[in-house]
Amino acid sequence: RRRISGTSLLCLVCSQLSPPNSSLANRAAKACASKIGIVHPVGSSMQQKQQYSHSSRGLGDGGNGMSPAAVAVCELIAEKLLKEASSAFTLLGVSSSMSAREDSNKRGGINMDFVEAAVWLLRSAGLHERAIDVLQEHMTNPSIRNKSSLSSGMVVGSTSFDSTSSEKRSGRAGIVGGGWPQIKYESYMAAHLSELLSSNSESCFQLVIHSSATKHLLEYNPKLGLNVFTASHPQNKKDWDELVAQDDPLMGGGKMMKNYPMKIVKLLESVNPATKETMTLPSSPIRASFRSAATTTSLSSMKDVPLPLDSGRALAISYIESAIGLSTHRPLAPPNDPFDSLDADREFEERVADMHDELSYLLLEGIIAERGDDDDPIEEEDDSKSSGGGTAHTELGMLYQMKLRRFLSWPNAKIRSERLLGSLPSSFLREQSLLLGRLGRHEDALRILYCDLQSLELALEYCDARYAREQALMEQEMKMRRNSANSLYREEMDQNNNIRRRNRDCAYLPLVRVALESDPDSDRGTAAAIQVLALRSGFIDRSAALRLLPHNVPVSAVARPFLIPALVDCESQVRRLTLASSLLRAKYVELKRALTDAQIKSQSSLHAVPALRSLNLGDVIQSSKPFKARPSHSASSTFPDVTIQKHFFRRHLVVQAKVTNSALSLDGRTLGDVAFVVAESSDEAILPTQQVPLKTLPPKSTGSAWCVLAASPQRLDGTAILTCELRYTVLSIDTTTGAPLSFGGAAATTGIGRTYVEELQDIEVRHAEFEL
Known part of the structure; x- marks a missing residue:
């Protein structure tokens, strides 16, 4: 409040200086408005200018944070500045001498600076309608337009708008309206209206949607006017990825404004632009693209061609395409989205479907409006038939039709397909096939393309588009699985994906079935089916396709086009997969060996074993000399070399068994789960508590297995006898690579994968060994 009051008084002082300092007033007012931001209008935002009285704008209780006194001061000073600007116009009209003309040019600059300062003050006070009226008056009032003076251009507002075509309009180029170029007025107005919309305020929206300035801007500069409503929409794939749900353009800014996107569409439909734009591309590329366009793949070259904004219909279509993301590369909706498990917002889904239906009907209306029975067609009869019927007779009509087909084939479209299918004229065969495909009736769609339009090429492109969509969804599923940190969610996703793959045709x-079953000429149908097999042999389910062929089809008919290439491809794929499997297996074995070496090294010394460090054994009192362990009975042929060393601590005895995998009968096999176990102690003063086995011991390698015993030396009488065992498993190996088939825990089979328990000679432990 203090800021706006102080700024208003500063502007008043600037107007009273001699000479007046309009530039300072303008800068101060603009800085104040930037600091305050958008102030929401109070009460009914569409009051007529003659109803502007202090009582009707009860700002004290209006909730915009401005006191009535501050607003009143701001408005009075703004009107004073406007009068000062008008006085400059008077001087412009009475000056005749050279000095007077020079003074008038100077005063002309003061004129627009004071007008702009007044507008910024009105915006700061929340008097947006009055600010818009002031600008519109300077744009449209002839008495002011005739008193124009040259001033330098400047960037207005905070939103960028494209208006390169405005200077080409009749009577709208050059300097008009009180010293500003017309484009500057329009840009200033568009920036103000766009900022009001971006505030997500119902009162601001009502002001914009019902303002005559909005409609005037849409009529005389459609592109700039449309940007008022689309500037806040995501402009590329990255923007869509970062968009949060509540900021979706179709949300309307909140529950109170949920129906406003459709109101914007109705406003745009009611506009009749005063100037007509022409097609931006030459006729030949459009015609060529249309003739070759199928369902989705060939339409990509035309996806960025904008509609000429020469009608309300074109404005509404452009707005909806921006709002739903069709023209700004909105990414596909992710499959298996965890948010799908939440309760759906049925009301919002209905609004989205309404908007998508509106776009489809507007495009259909544009096609029909551009058709003329008596006009000279730009396509030959054969082209019309092959393109799918319902062909428009003008280039604009073709553009409408391309956009409709692209929209119907867009995976994110939420069209009510059944309803639209019932509204399509019978000649719109291509569009009917796309809608049937959306309903999952792929064979019916292909019958239209293959039988009614007699085009195998169109049918193949339909299948190609479907295959590409399925592949894109599978890639998204894999990406989501890789990025998911939740193992339960990944498992559930895998189950859902497996079910969907089994059910996915x-x-x-379907094209093979249609060609075989629906073609009245069975020979031609069989030839077409074989052609499909040959052209898409790398993507089709070959065995299922062969089962569909009639039994009387000779092998020679499918050998050259399909069977031989398929066999060659399969053999090549087997070789590739075999090589890849061998490389991956070798890499796996290499990594596993590196891990085994690291594990062996980590258990090689007393103080390096992680399991022993956690016991807090303390300092070693002494260690015995290593001695070779011998079996108590006849040893098996697989028995390794074992060397034992005892390590004495204050309350523990740690036995280290160094095992070397060097038995000749093992034939280079790996040992797994090698453990040294104290099975029995003759004295309760020494009892085993923990074993640290070797998980894997490769051939000709040495590793240490450990056994920890709790000791009470003061209770030990004489000598304790420890009964010991060595337990290990001989692992199975891959005869091709010599690598273990598993690293530990192998199945117990005779000779290979068998677990052995070897009894060793007893170990003696004396009380004196626990002393230095």
């Missing part, structure tokens, strides 16, 4: 099999 091959994209090309």
